[in-house]
Amino acid sequence: MDNNIPVVSKIFCSGTPTMLMIRRRPIVVNGGGFVVTDLSHNVVFAVDGCGILGSKGEIMVKDGEGEPILFISKKGGIVQALSTRNKWNGYSMDYQGKDKLVFSLTDPKSCIAQGAPIRIHIEPKRHCKNWDFEIGGSFADRDCKIVDCTRKIVARMGRIELIGGKDFYHVEVQSGYDQAFIIGVMAILDNIHGESTRC
Numbered sequence: 001m002d003n004n005i006p007v008v009s010k011i012f013c014s015g016t017p018t019m020l021m022i023r024r025r026p027i028v029v030n031g032g033g034f035v036v037t038d039l040s041h042n043v044v045f046a047v048d049g050c051g052i053l054g055s056k057g058e059i060m061v062k063d064g065e066g067e068p069i070l071f072i073s074k075k076g077g078i079v080q081a082l083s084t085r086n087k088w089n090g091y092s093m094d095y096q097g098k099d100k101l102v103f104s105l106t107d108p109k110s111c112i113a114q115g116a117p118i119r120i121h122i123e124p125k126r127h128c129k130n131w132d133f134e135i136g137g138s139f140a141d142r143d144c145k146i147v148d149c150t151r152k153i154v155a156r157m158g159r160i161e162l163i164g165g166k167d168f169y170h171v172e173v174q175s176g177y178d179q180a181f182i183i184g185v186m187a188i189l190d191n192i193h194g195e196s197t198r199c
Contacts, residue, residue, distance in 0.1 A: 007102050007122055007181035008070055008092045016175050020044065021160070022186065024167045024195065033197055034190070036183055045180065047187045049197025059187045059197050061180060068093045070102075070184045074191075088188050090181070103132075103181065105188055120146075120185065139189040142169045146185060155182045 006013050021041075024034045036045035048060045057074030075087040086107050091099035101123045108116040119131040126132055128149035137144030142159040154177050160168045171186060173179050191197040 007090075007178040008184070009178070009180065012069075012178050012180040013176055014173070014179065018173045018175075018179060020171045020173060020179065020183070022169050022171060024190075034187075045183045047183065047190075047197060049187070049191060057191075059184075059191060061184050061187060063180070069180055071099055072184055072188060086192075090184050103184075105185065107188075107192055118189075133185075135185070135189070140193055144189070146182065155185075157186070 019039055021037045021039070022034050023037070025032055033046065033048045035043055036047070038044050042064065044064045046062045046064075046066065048062070049058075059072040060068055061070035061072070063069050069092065071091045071093055073089055073091075075089060088105040088107075089101055090103040090105070092102045093099050103120055103122050105118065105120045107118045118135040120133040120135070122132040131149060133146050133148055133154060135144060135146050137157075139157070142157055145156045146154045148154055153174065155171055155173045157169060157171045160170055171182060173182050187197055
């Protein structure tokens with residue numbers, strides 16, 4: 001699999017591994033979501049959830065300048081209600097506000113599907129047959145990783161012990177992979193687990 005093909009945009013891919021620090025915003029004060037900084041404390045992404053957008057199942061990822069780059073929505077409807085999995089769609093945003101489907105993520109939602117892996121499909125289809133990325137480990141414990149279809153680690157999340165709590169954690173994104181895409185996946189996991197992007 002060619003790991004240098006961007007999902008959202010090539011401007012969010014780095015030639016070296018990148019450590020991103022994530023700080024959750026309180027829902028009652030700032031409407032929830034989280035802020036992502038680099039190791040120099042520069043804001044590189046911001047994520048807004050239901051507290052700011054006003055709709056359940058919607059997430060917006062913005063770049064460091066505050067421009068929307070990725071809109072994520074949870075699929076609804078009668079077919080989705082009968083499914084054993086939830087489906088999330090990620091749409092890249094351009095300067096004209098137009099959006100294009102770039103990935104979908106499915107997660108188990110019932111006791112029948114519990115323990116099933118969370119999988120991500122990239123649009124348009126790539127080299128992998130059934131899925132492009134898979135999430136393993138525990139988001140709640142801030143100990144999870146994203147692997148590609150060859151099982152190569154793409155990103156790994158960890159807790160920042162010195163600061164404490166679940167409000168601060170980091171994600172190391174491997175070289176060549178789209179950081180905006182990875183942050184979008186972190187935002188969906190945050191929402192699935194009922195944290196700062198959810199009402």
